[in-house]
Amino acid sequence: MAEAIATQKIAVTVNGVKYEREVNVRTLLVDFVRRELGFTGTHIGCEQGVCGACTILLDGEAVRSCLTLAVQANGRAISTIEGMGSPEKLHPIQQAFMENHGLQCGFCTSGFVMTVSAFLNDNPDPTDYEIREALSGNLCRCTGYQNIIKSVKAAADKLNQTEPVS
Ligand code: FES
Ligand code: FES
Incomplete structure (x- = not known):
């Protein structure tokens, strides 16, 4: 006899929009x-x-969605890169990465942008050391990191000059 699949109904807000879904309790948040x-x-x-x-x-806290279950997000607010800006109007962090060549292939970039978003929210005027420490859990195979550090400094300057977008 097939084993019953345990499911749970969850409600989340993603980038300001509410969603309700029935999920397998073992579904990872990234897959969800x-x-x-x-x-x-x-x-x-x-x-x-x-x-x-x-x-x-x-x-508002940066989490690894591959280590988080979808059911752990029940009742909570999720922000993804899609909520940060649009091609027509980039978020200041995205703009800073573009202007400072903080990306090459771009595979790592959404993770960096979300990490930087939470980091600069907590620490709007970081030192180089604090930036390096904050980014130490994000890997990039392309850039060599120097331009990412520059991008984060530029993003901090931009955000300190303007109202946060999100
Ligand atoms: S895919 Fe989640 S930390 Fe690498
Ligand atoms: S830009 Fe290619 S992995 Fe970071």
């Missing part, structure tokens, strides 16, 4: 946002909490 809700800007890299590609915000 990508496959169930279609927010494929959140990437899957290592699937074991090492690379940071899957970073999203849960109630």
Whole structure:
């Protein structure tokens, strides 16, 4: 006899929009946002909490969605890269990454942007050391990191000159 699949109904807000879904209790949050809700800007890299590609915000805190179950997000607010800006109007962090060549292939970038978003919210005027420490859990195979550090400094300057977008 087939084993019964345990499911649970969850309600989440993603980028300001409410969703209710019945999910397998073992579904990972990264699979939920990508496959169930279609927010494929959140990437899957290592699937074991090492690379940071899957970073999203849960109630404003950066989390690895590959290490989080979808049911743990029940009743909470999720932010993904799709909520940060649009091609027509980039978020200041995205703009800073573009202007400072903080990306090459872009696979890691959504994870970096979400990490930086939470970081600059907590620490709007960071030192270089604090930036490096904050980014130490995000891996990039392309850039060599120097331009990412520059991008974060530029993003901090932009955000300190303007009202936060989100
Ligand atoms: S895919 Fe989640 S940390 Fe690498
Ligand atoms: S830009 Fe390619 S992995 Fe970071």
